[in-house]
Amino acid sequence: MEGGGTPPETLKEERQSGCVPPTSLEGNSLKKSNWGFLFTGIVGGTLVVVYAVATPFITPAFRRICLPFVPATAKQIENVVKMLRCRRGPLVDVGSGDGRIVIAAAKEGFTAVGYELNPWLVWYSRYCARREGVQASARFYISDLWKVTFSQYSNVVVFGVPQMMLQLEKKLELELEDEARVIACRFPFPHWTPAQVTGEGIDTVWAYDASSFRRSKKRP
Template identity: 55%
Template sequence: MAAPLEKSRENAISPAACETCAQISSASLEASETKPTSKSEKVILGIFAAAFVTFYAITGPFITPGLRRICLPFVPATPKQIQNVMSLLRGRRGTLLDIGSGDGRIVLEAAKHGFQAYGVELNLWLVLFSRFQAKRLGLSSSAKFFRKDLWKTDMSPYENVIAFGTEQMMGKLEGKLQSGLKPGSCVVACRFPFPNWPPVKTEGEGVDQAWLYKQEKLDDLGNKQHH
């Protein structure tokens, strides 16, 4: 959740798929040089390669990383992760932003709980899918999705921010949020905590764990660090 999308999104098959297919072809060639290949084996190999390419063409837009500077592949939130997030947000209302919203399930769940929820995501296919789901569920007015770079997104209008990130990006994201949060807002981090912020509460464990941070606590931390 990062650099503009590259031409790989314009093609049905990504370079990774092409590289894998090339490896399959190379392996087939090596095998043919060491032992005779029957007609039936060639047919089976051809079917396998075609099936792989077709599968990647369909699923590629969903599993291709949405970031280029920091690799953030689409990994859907589990039901337990969603439950933990909503538990940490219990009693809160207002606007909510999910940065790197993926297929939109966090935003949609937040909308069901009364939030005016927004998602930003670089993967166009995921944005379109999320909008389709919002319309299908009758949540189009309270769950909105935009194709946008999280690093260029203004966080200040939102009372609640959700971050499903990689360990490598949390430090940089911490810096962006530290200077851009709305007074009185909170942040929920999932899968990985922020490296320097003290959470006020946590829910769950392992990959499902989520951490709650409050803006006023972060301001207190910043003041102490400057002294």
């Protein structure tokens, strides 16, 4: 047939059979539908990722004792290391955050462990320890500090908040050996008398010897 196109006989047969070729309008509608599904999938996937990443950082605010992640300053780390001079034995960082205290202690020759409830921070800390070459002596675990026993540690570092210090004070009094040392950053313990204090403002660090706070507790 001259001029091209579909012969009338073919169109008639297609109409009778119900098989009509899609028009350009139907094609555009199909493309829009596909883009809609793709966009919905991208948005949904992004929300899932954001939820998975953000939840460990947000949920501490809903616990009875809120212990948010606040990175240690370089001066705080320096002051902690200063309080550890001439010390020996295993070290634990209670709420180790991004792991810098544990890594700094490992570089000073300590076998150091960090307990942290946020899995993203634990994985990041492990990566940093490997990058710094101290992964053998700097270890990190996902755990609630209230479920950990500290009796095997000679040095305890705490980045706490005022609401938890009294409860943690009682826990450490029961579990630590007399030769242990507790180093508190940002907030002191309510009843203990520090053996040493260094730093100013938010960089202040208090060092407590277990033999001293046990002895003071036994006094009438």
